[in-house]
Amino acid sequence: MSLFPTYNRFPLTIVSGKGTTVTDDQGKDYLDFVSGIAVCNLGHRPPEVQEALEEQLNQVWHVSNLYQIPVQEEAANLLCDASELDYAFFCNSGAEANEAAIKLARKHTGREKIITFKQSFHGRTFATMSATGQEKIHEGFGSLLPTFEYFPYNDVQKIEEVHDGHVAAIMVEVIQGEGGVVPGTKEFLKTVEDKCRELGALLIIDEVQTGIGRTGKAFAYQHHGLDPDIVTAAKGLGSGFPVGAMLGKAELKDSFTAGSHGSTFGGNPLASTAVKATLEKIFVSDFLEAVTEKGTVFKDKLEDSLARFNSVKEIRGKGLMLGISISGEAIQIVHSLREKGLLAVVAGPNVLRLLPPLTVEYGEMDQAVALITEAIQQHEDSLQKA
Ligand SMILES: *Cc1c(COP(=O)(O)O)cnc(C)c1O
Numbered sequence: 544m545s546l547f548p549t550y551n552r553f554p555l556t557i558v559s560g561k562g563t564t565v566t567d568d569q570g571k572d573y574l575d576f577v578s579g580i581a582v583c584n585l586g587h588r589p590p591e592v593q594e595a596l597e598e599q600l601n602q603v604w605h606v607s608n609l610y611q612i613p614v615q616e617e618a619a620n621l622l623c624d625a626s627e628l629d630y631a632f633f634c635n636s637g638a639e640a641n642e643a644a645i646k647l648a649r650k651h652t653g654r655e656k657i658i659t660f661k662q663s664f665h666g667r668t669f670a671t672m673s674a675t676g677q678e679k680i681h682e683g684f685g686s687l688l689p690t691f692e693y694f695p696y697n698d699v700q701k702i703e704e705v706h707d708g709h710v711a712a713i714m715v716e717v718i719q720g721e722g723g724v725v726p727g728t729k730e731f732l733k734t735v736e737d738k739c740r741e742l743g744a745l746l747i748i749d750e751v752q753t754g755i756g757r758t759g760k761a762f763a764y765q766h767h768g769l770d771p772d773i774v775t776a777a778k779g780l781g782s783g784f785p786v787g788a789m790l791g792k793a794e795l796k797d798s799f800t801a802g803s804h805g806s807t808f809g810g811n812p813l814a815s816t817a818v819k820a821t822l823e824k825i826f827v828s829d830f831l832e833a834v835t836e837k838g839t840v841f842k843d844k845l846e847d848s849l850a851r852f853n854s855v856k857e858i859r860g861k862g863l864m865l866g867i868s869i870s871g872e873a874i875q876i877v878h879s880l881r882e883k884g885l886l887a888v889v890a891g892p893n894v895l896r897l898l899p900p901l902t903v904e905y906g907e908m909d910q911a912v913a914l915i916t917e918a919i920q921q922h923e924d925s926l927q928k929a
Pocket residue numbers: 635636637638639641664665666667716720721749750751752753777778
């Protein structure tokens with residue numbers, strides 16, 4: 544096989560998908576509670592996005608940002624309306640969106656230091672890997688970008704104690720995704736915002752995983768009434784078409800002028816069409832309220848059904864981004880669920896992460912609760928034998 548072995552892949556080949564269901568090359572169906580890692584927020588092949596892309600495929604695919612791209616402007620308007628920010632820059636991934644945010648914050652403030660948090664995840668490029676507060680991600684790559692400082696997440700006091708005029712920005716996830724589905728407390732997130740104002744630093748919120756309706760709001764910071772200067776998005780933004788975006792306030796405009804930053808592919812007609820069709824469906828109050836309702840019901844049912852297990856420590860998260868913290872290895876449960884026909888993913892060694900499409904049906908969540916209960920029962924039996 545001529546692929547670099549950068550991924551531990553499961554022995555599963557998905558050949559088709561529709562809604563919440565995917566089918567493998569043996570004809571077996573699975574309920575997909577991973578959604579390509581919070582990407583397929585409208586399920587697989589949502590008809591509105593498919594039709595819009597088919598139409599665009601018959602017009603033009605790529606023109607470059609040398610020219611006007613009206614659909615990119617429409618996609619930007621949708622993002623800015625939903626976030627109350629003023630400008631968008633399109634790129635191709637979450638890491639690139641954060642990379643743009645880091646560059647913009649440094650250019651705008653003329654400062655270099657950026658505070659991020661332990662167990663955060665911001666991407667795999669040199670700057671975003673350096674921003675990521677996890678040693679296992681840094682390992683073997685030599686010296687990192689030296690201007691990041693990692694603070695403990697949810698530690699209000701440590702942030703209050705910062706008195707440093709060199710801080711360009713604080714970059715934070717509202718719920719740490721890869722770090723274990725760990726929600727930031729309102730007090731902590733507010734303290735981070737207040738500290739940014741006090742220091743004259745920018746507040747960057749990484750919504751790559753939590754954004755685009757995943758938690759029941761367009762963006763998760765809206766649960767806490769935060770007022771970020773920069774917001775990044777990617778995963779759910781294009782329903783599976785690779786695309787990222789950085790959004791920012793009007794006053795940042797003069798720091799990102801022609802020639803200061805760019806991307807060959809960023810926001811090309813196909814990507815922007817995917818974004819527009821996706822957001823027109825998700826950024827609608829009825830749709831987002833339904834996500835909140837589903838998330839509440841799903842979490843309640845999981846809590847009821849898993850209450851009897853000693854190995855289940857906590858069920859946390861918001862909307863349809865949930866984590867079940869367990870004793871023992873979560874990956875074993877992921878394997879057992881896959882055999883039973885449910886796809887889930889881990890977040891760190893001990894957290895089972897559930898990211899169903901936002902279009903998931905109540906019956907599908909009931910099936911998932913039953914399968915998860917069965918798998919955790921078996922997990923607990925095996926822990927007792929060991
Ligand atoms: C996935 C993720 C990223 C990186 O996105 P890529 O598209 O893989 O570059 C950045 N931040 C957060 C919070 C993420 O979950």
